């Protein structure tokens with residue numbers, strides 16, 4: 378078997394949408410500071426790109442959670458691998474994620490962060506698969522709604538590969554023998 382990645386959302390489309398999101402988010406937080414919580418590992422590419430498009434003061438922290446490991450199906454158990462470095466009490470926290478799929482990761486994370494008493498707590502995701510939800514999650518900012526396909530690129534991996542692809546694509550497995 379060999380793998381091929383079919384483009385779903387081009388680099389140009391992604392960049393354009395992130396600019397629009399940056400404007401909308403900056404408008405919302407006008408006059409305030411926003412504390413970005415980037416969800417490692419997948420959320421890091423989107424976070425960097427979005428942060429550059431924000432015109433309000435920004436601070437940044439990282440949390441690492443994982444429920445997929447090297448699988449394409451969620452294990453159903455969200456593990457915290459690295460906690461935030463700084464307290465978020467009294468801050469305007471914006472969680473920045475690459476994808477909301479089953480919703481388990483974000484549902485867990487938002488509850489966890491809420492208990493730390495931020496001034497406000499909102500969620501921004503580059504991609505959303507609303508039809509895959511098993512848990513309710515309120516998303517404040519969405520880049521693109523996509524169908525139920527396992528996607529890679531822009532931070533998203535398949536067996537730890539493809540995170541660095543500048544576009545969003547779908548992995549297609551090709552049977553060499555069938556050619």
Ligand SMILES: O=P(O)(O)OC[C@H]1O[C@H](OP(=O)(O)OP(=O)(O)O)[C@H](O)[C@@H]1O
Nearest residue numbers: 418419443444445477478479480481482
């Ligand atoms: O809505 P869910 O079904 O919970 O899926 C979304 C989560 O899955 C992926 O992370 P993953 O656990 O693969 O870790 P990674 O970011 O380190 O790749 C993705 O980056 C989201 O964090």
Ligand SMILES: Nc1nc2[nH]cnc2c(=O)[nH]1
Nearest residue numbers: 478526527528529533534
């Ligand atoms: N790479 C990748 N990780 C995910 N985690 C949850 N959904 C997805 C997906 O479609 N692709």
Ligand SMILES: [Mg+2]
Nearest residue numbers: 417418419420
């Ligand atoms: Mg992730």
